[in-house]
Amino acid sequence: MSATPPSIYDHILAVVCQIPRGRVASYGQIAWIVNAPTPRMVGYALAGLAAGSDVPWQRVINSQGGISPRGDPGGSxxxxxxxxxxxxxxxxxxxxxxxxxxWDGPDPAWLAERGYTLLPWPGKRNSSRPARRGRQ
DNA sequence: CTTATGACGCGCA
DNA sequence: TTGCGCGCCATAA
Structure with missing residues (x-):
């Protein structure tokens, strides 16, 4: 296996890879799915992607439906x-x-397979102890 | 051990 | 309506 220890970034990227072609998801949505502490973590995870990575980072946009500066360097x-x-x-x-x-979110089967638990949408996630899921 | 950086989201004036 | 500032946590050096 990889020598790289599983991190929250891996979870984030794993979810991003589930976004189907022609669909988009917001940073907040991804953060919600992986129960990341803040949407920022999602952006940070994508920032660490190498050029030419297999992760469809392009399908992740901000809550306004807009593209972040890093996704549009120089207004290109x-x-x-x-x-x-x-x-x-x-x-x-x-x-x-x-x-x-x-994006409607990942398949329930995919979530179950990974042991993910989705919480109510708008309601803030349990900031107390969200039971960091994914890799125990 | 500490410091600095980083693809967001939301509240308030 | 727009704009500004804060909080949030993980990683690398």
Whole structure:
């Protein structure tokens, strides 16, 4: 196995890999699924990705449906092009409508297989002891 | 051991 | 409505 110890980043990336083509998810949504302490962790995880990685990082956008600076270096629209190539449409404000292209979340079977437990959506996750799942 | 950095989200004025 | 600031935690050096 890999010598790299399992970290929260691995969980985040694993979920990101589950986002189907033509769909997008927000940092907050990913954070919610893996029960990350904050959406920032998701961004940090993606920041550590190597160029040419197999992780569909492009499908992760902010809660506003917009693209983060790192996904659009120099306003090149890199991330936008990748998403458009997958069929994702952008609004006039370079914004994606989650109601249309938002990801519904990973398959229950996939979650169960990993032992994930989804909590109620808008409600804040148990900040006390969210029972760090994934790899015990 | 401490310090610095980092792809967000939300509240408040 | 817009803009600004804070909190959040993990990793690397």
């Amino acid at each position: 629209g890199r991330q936008r092009k990748l998403l458009e190539a997958e069929g994702v449409e952008f609004g006039p404000n370079v914004r994606v409508d989650f109601a249309r292209f938002g």
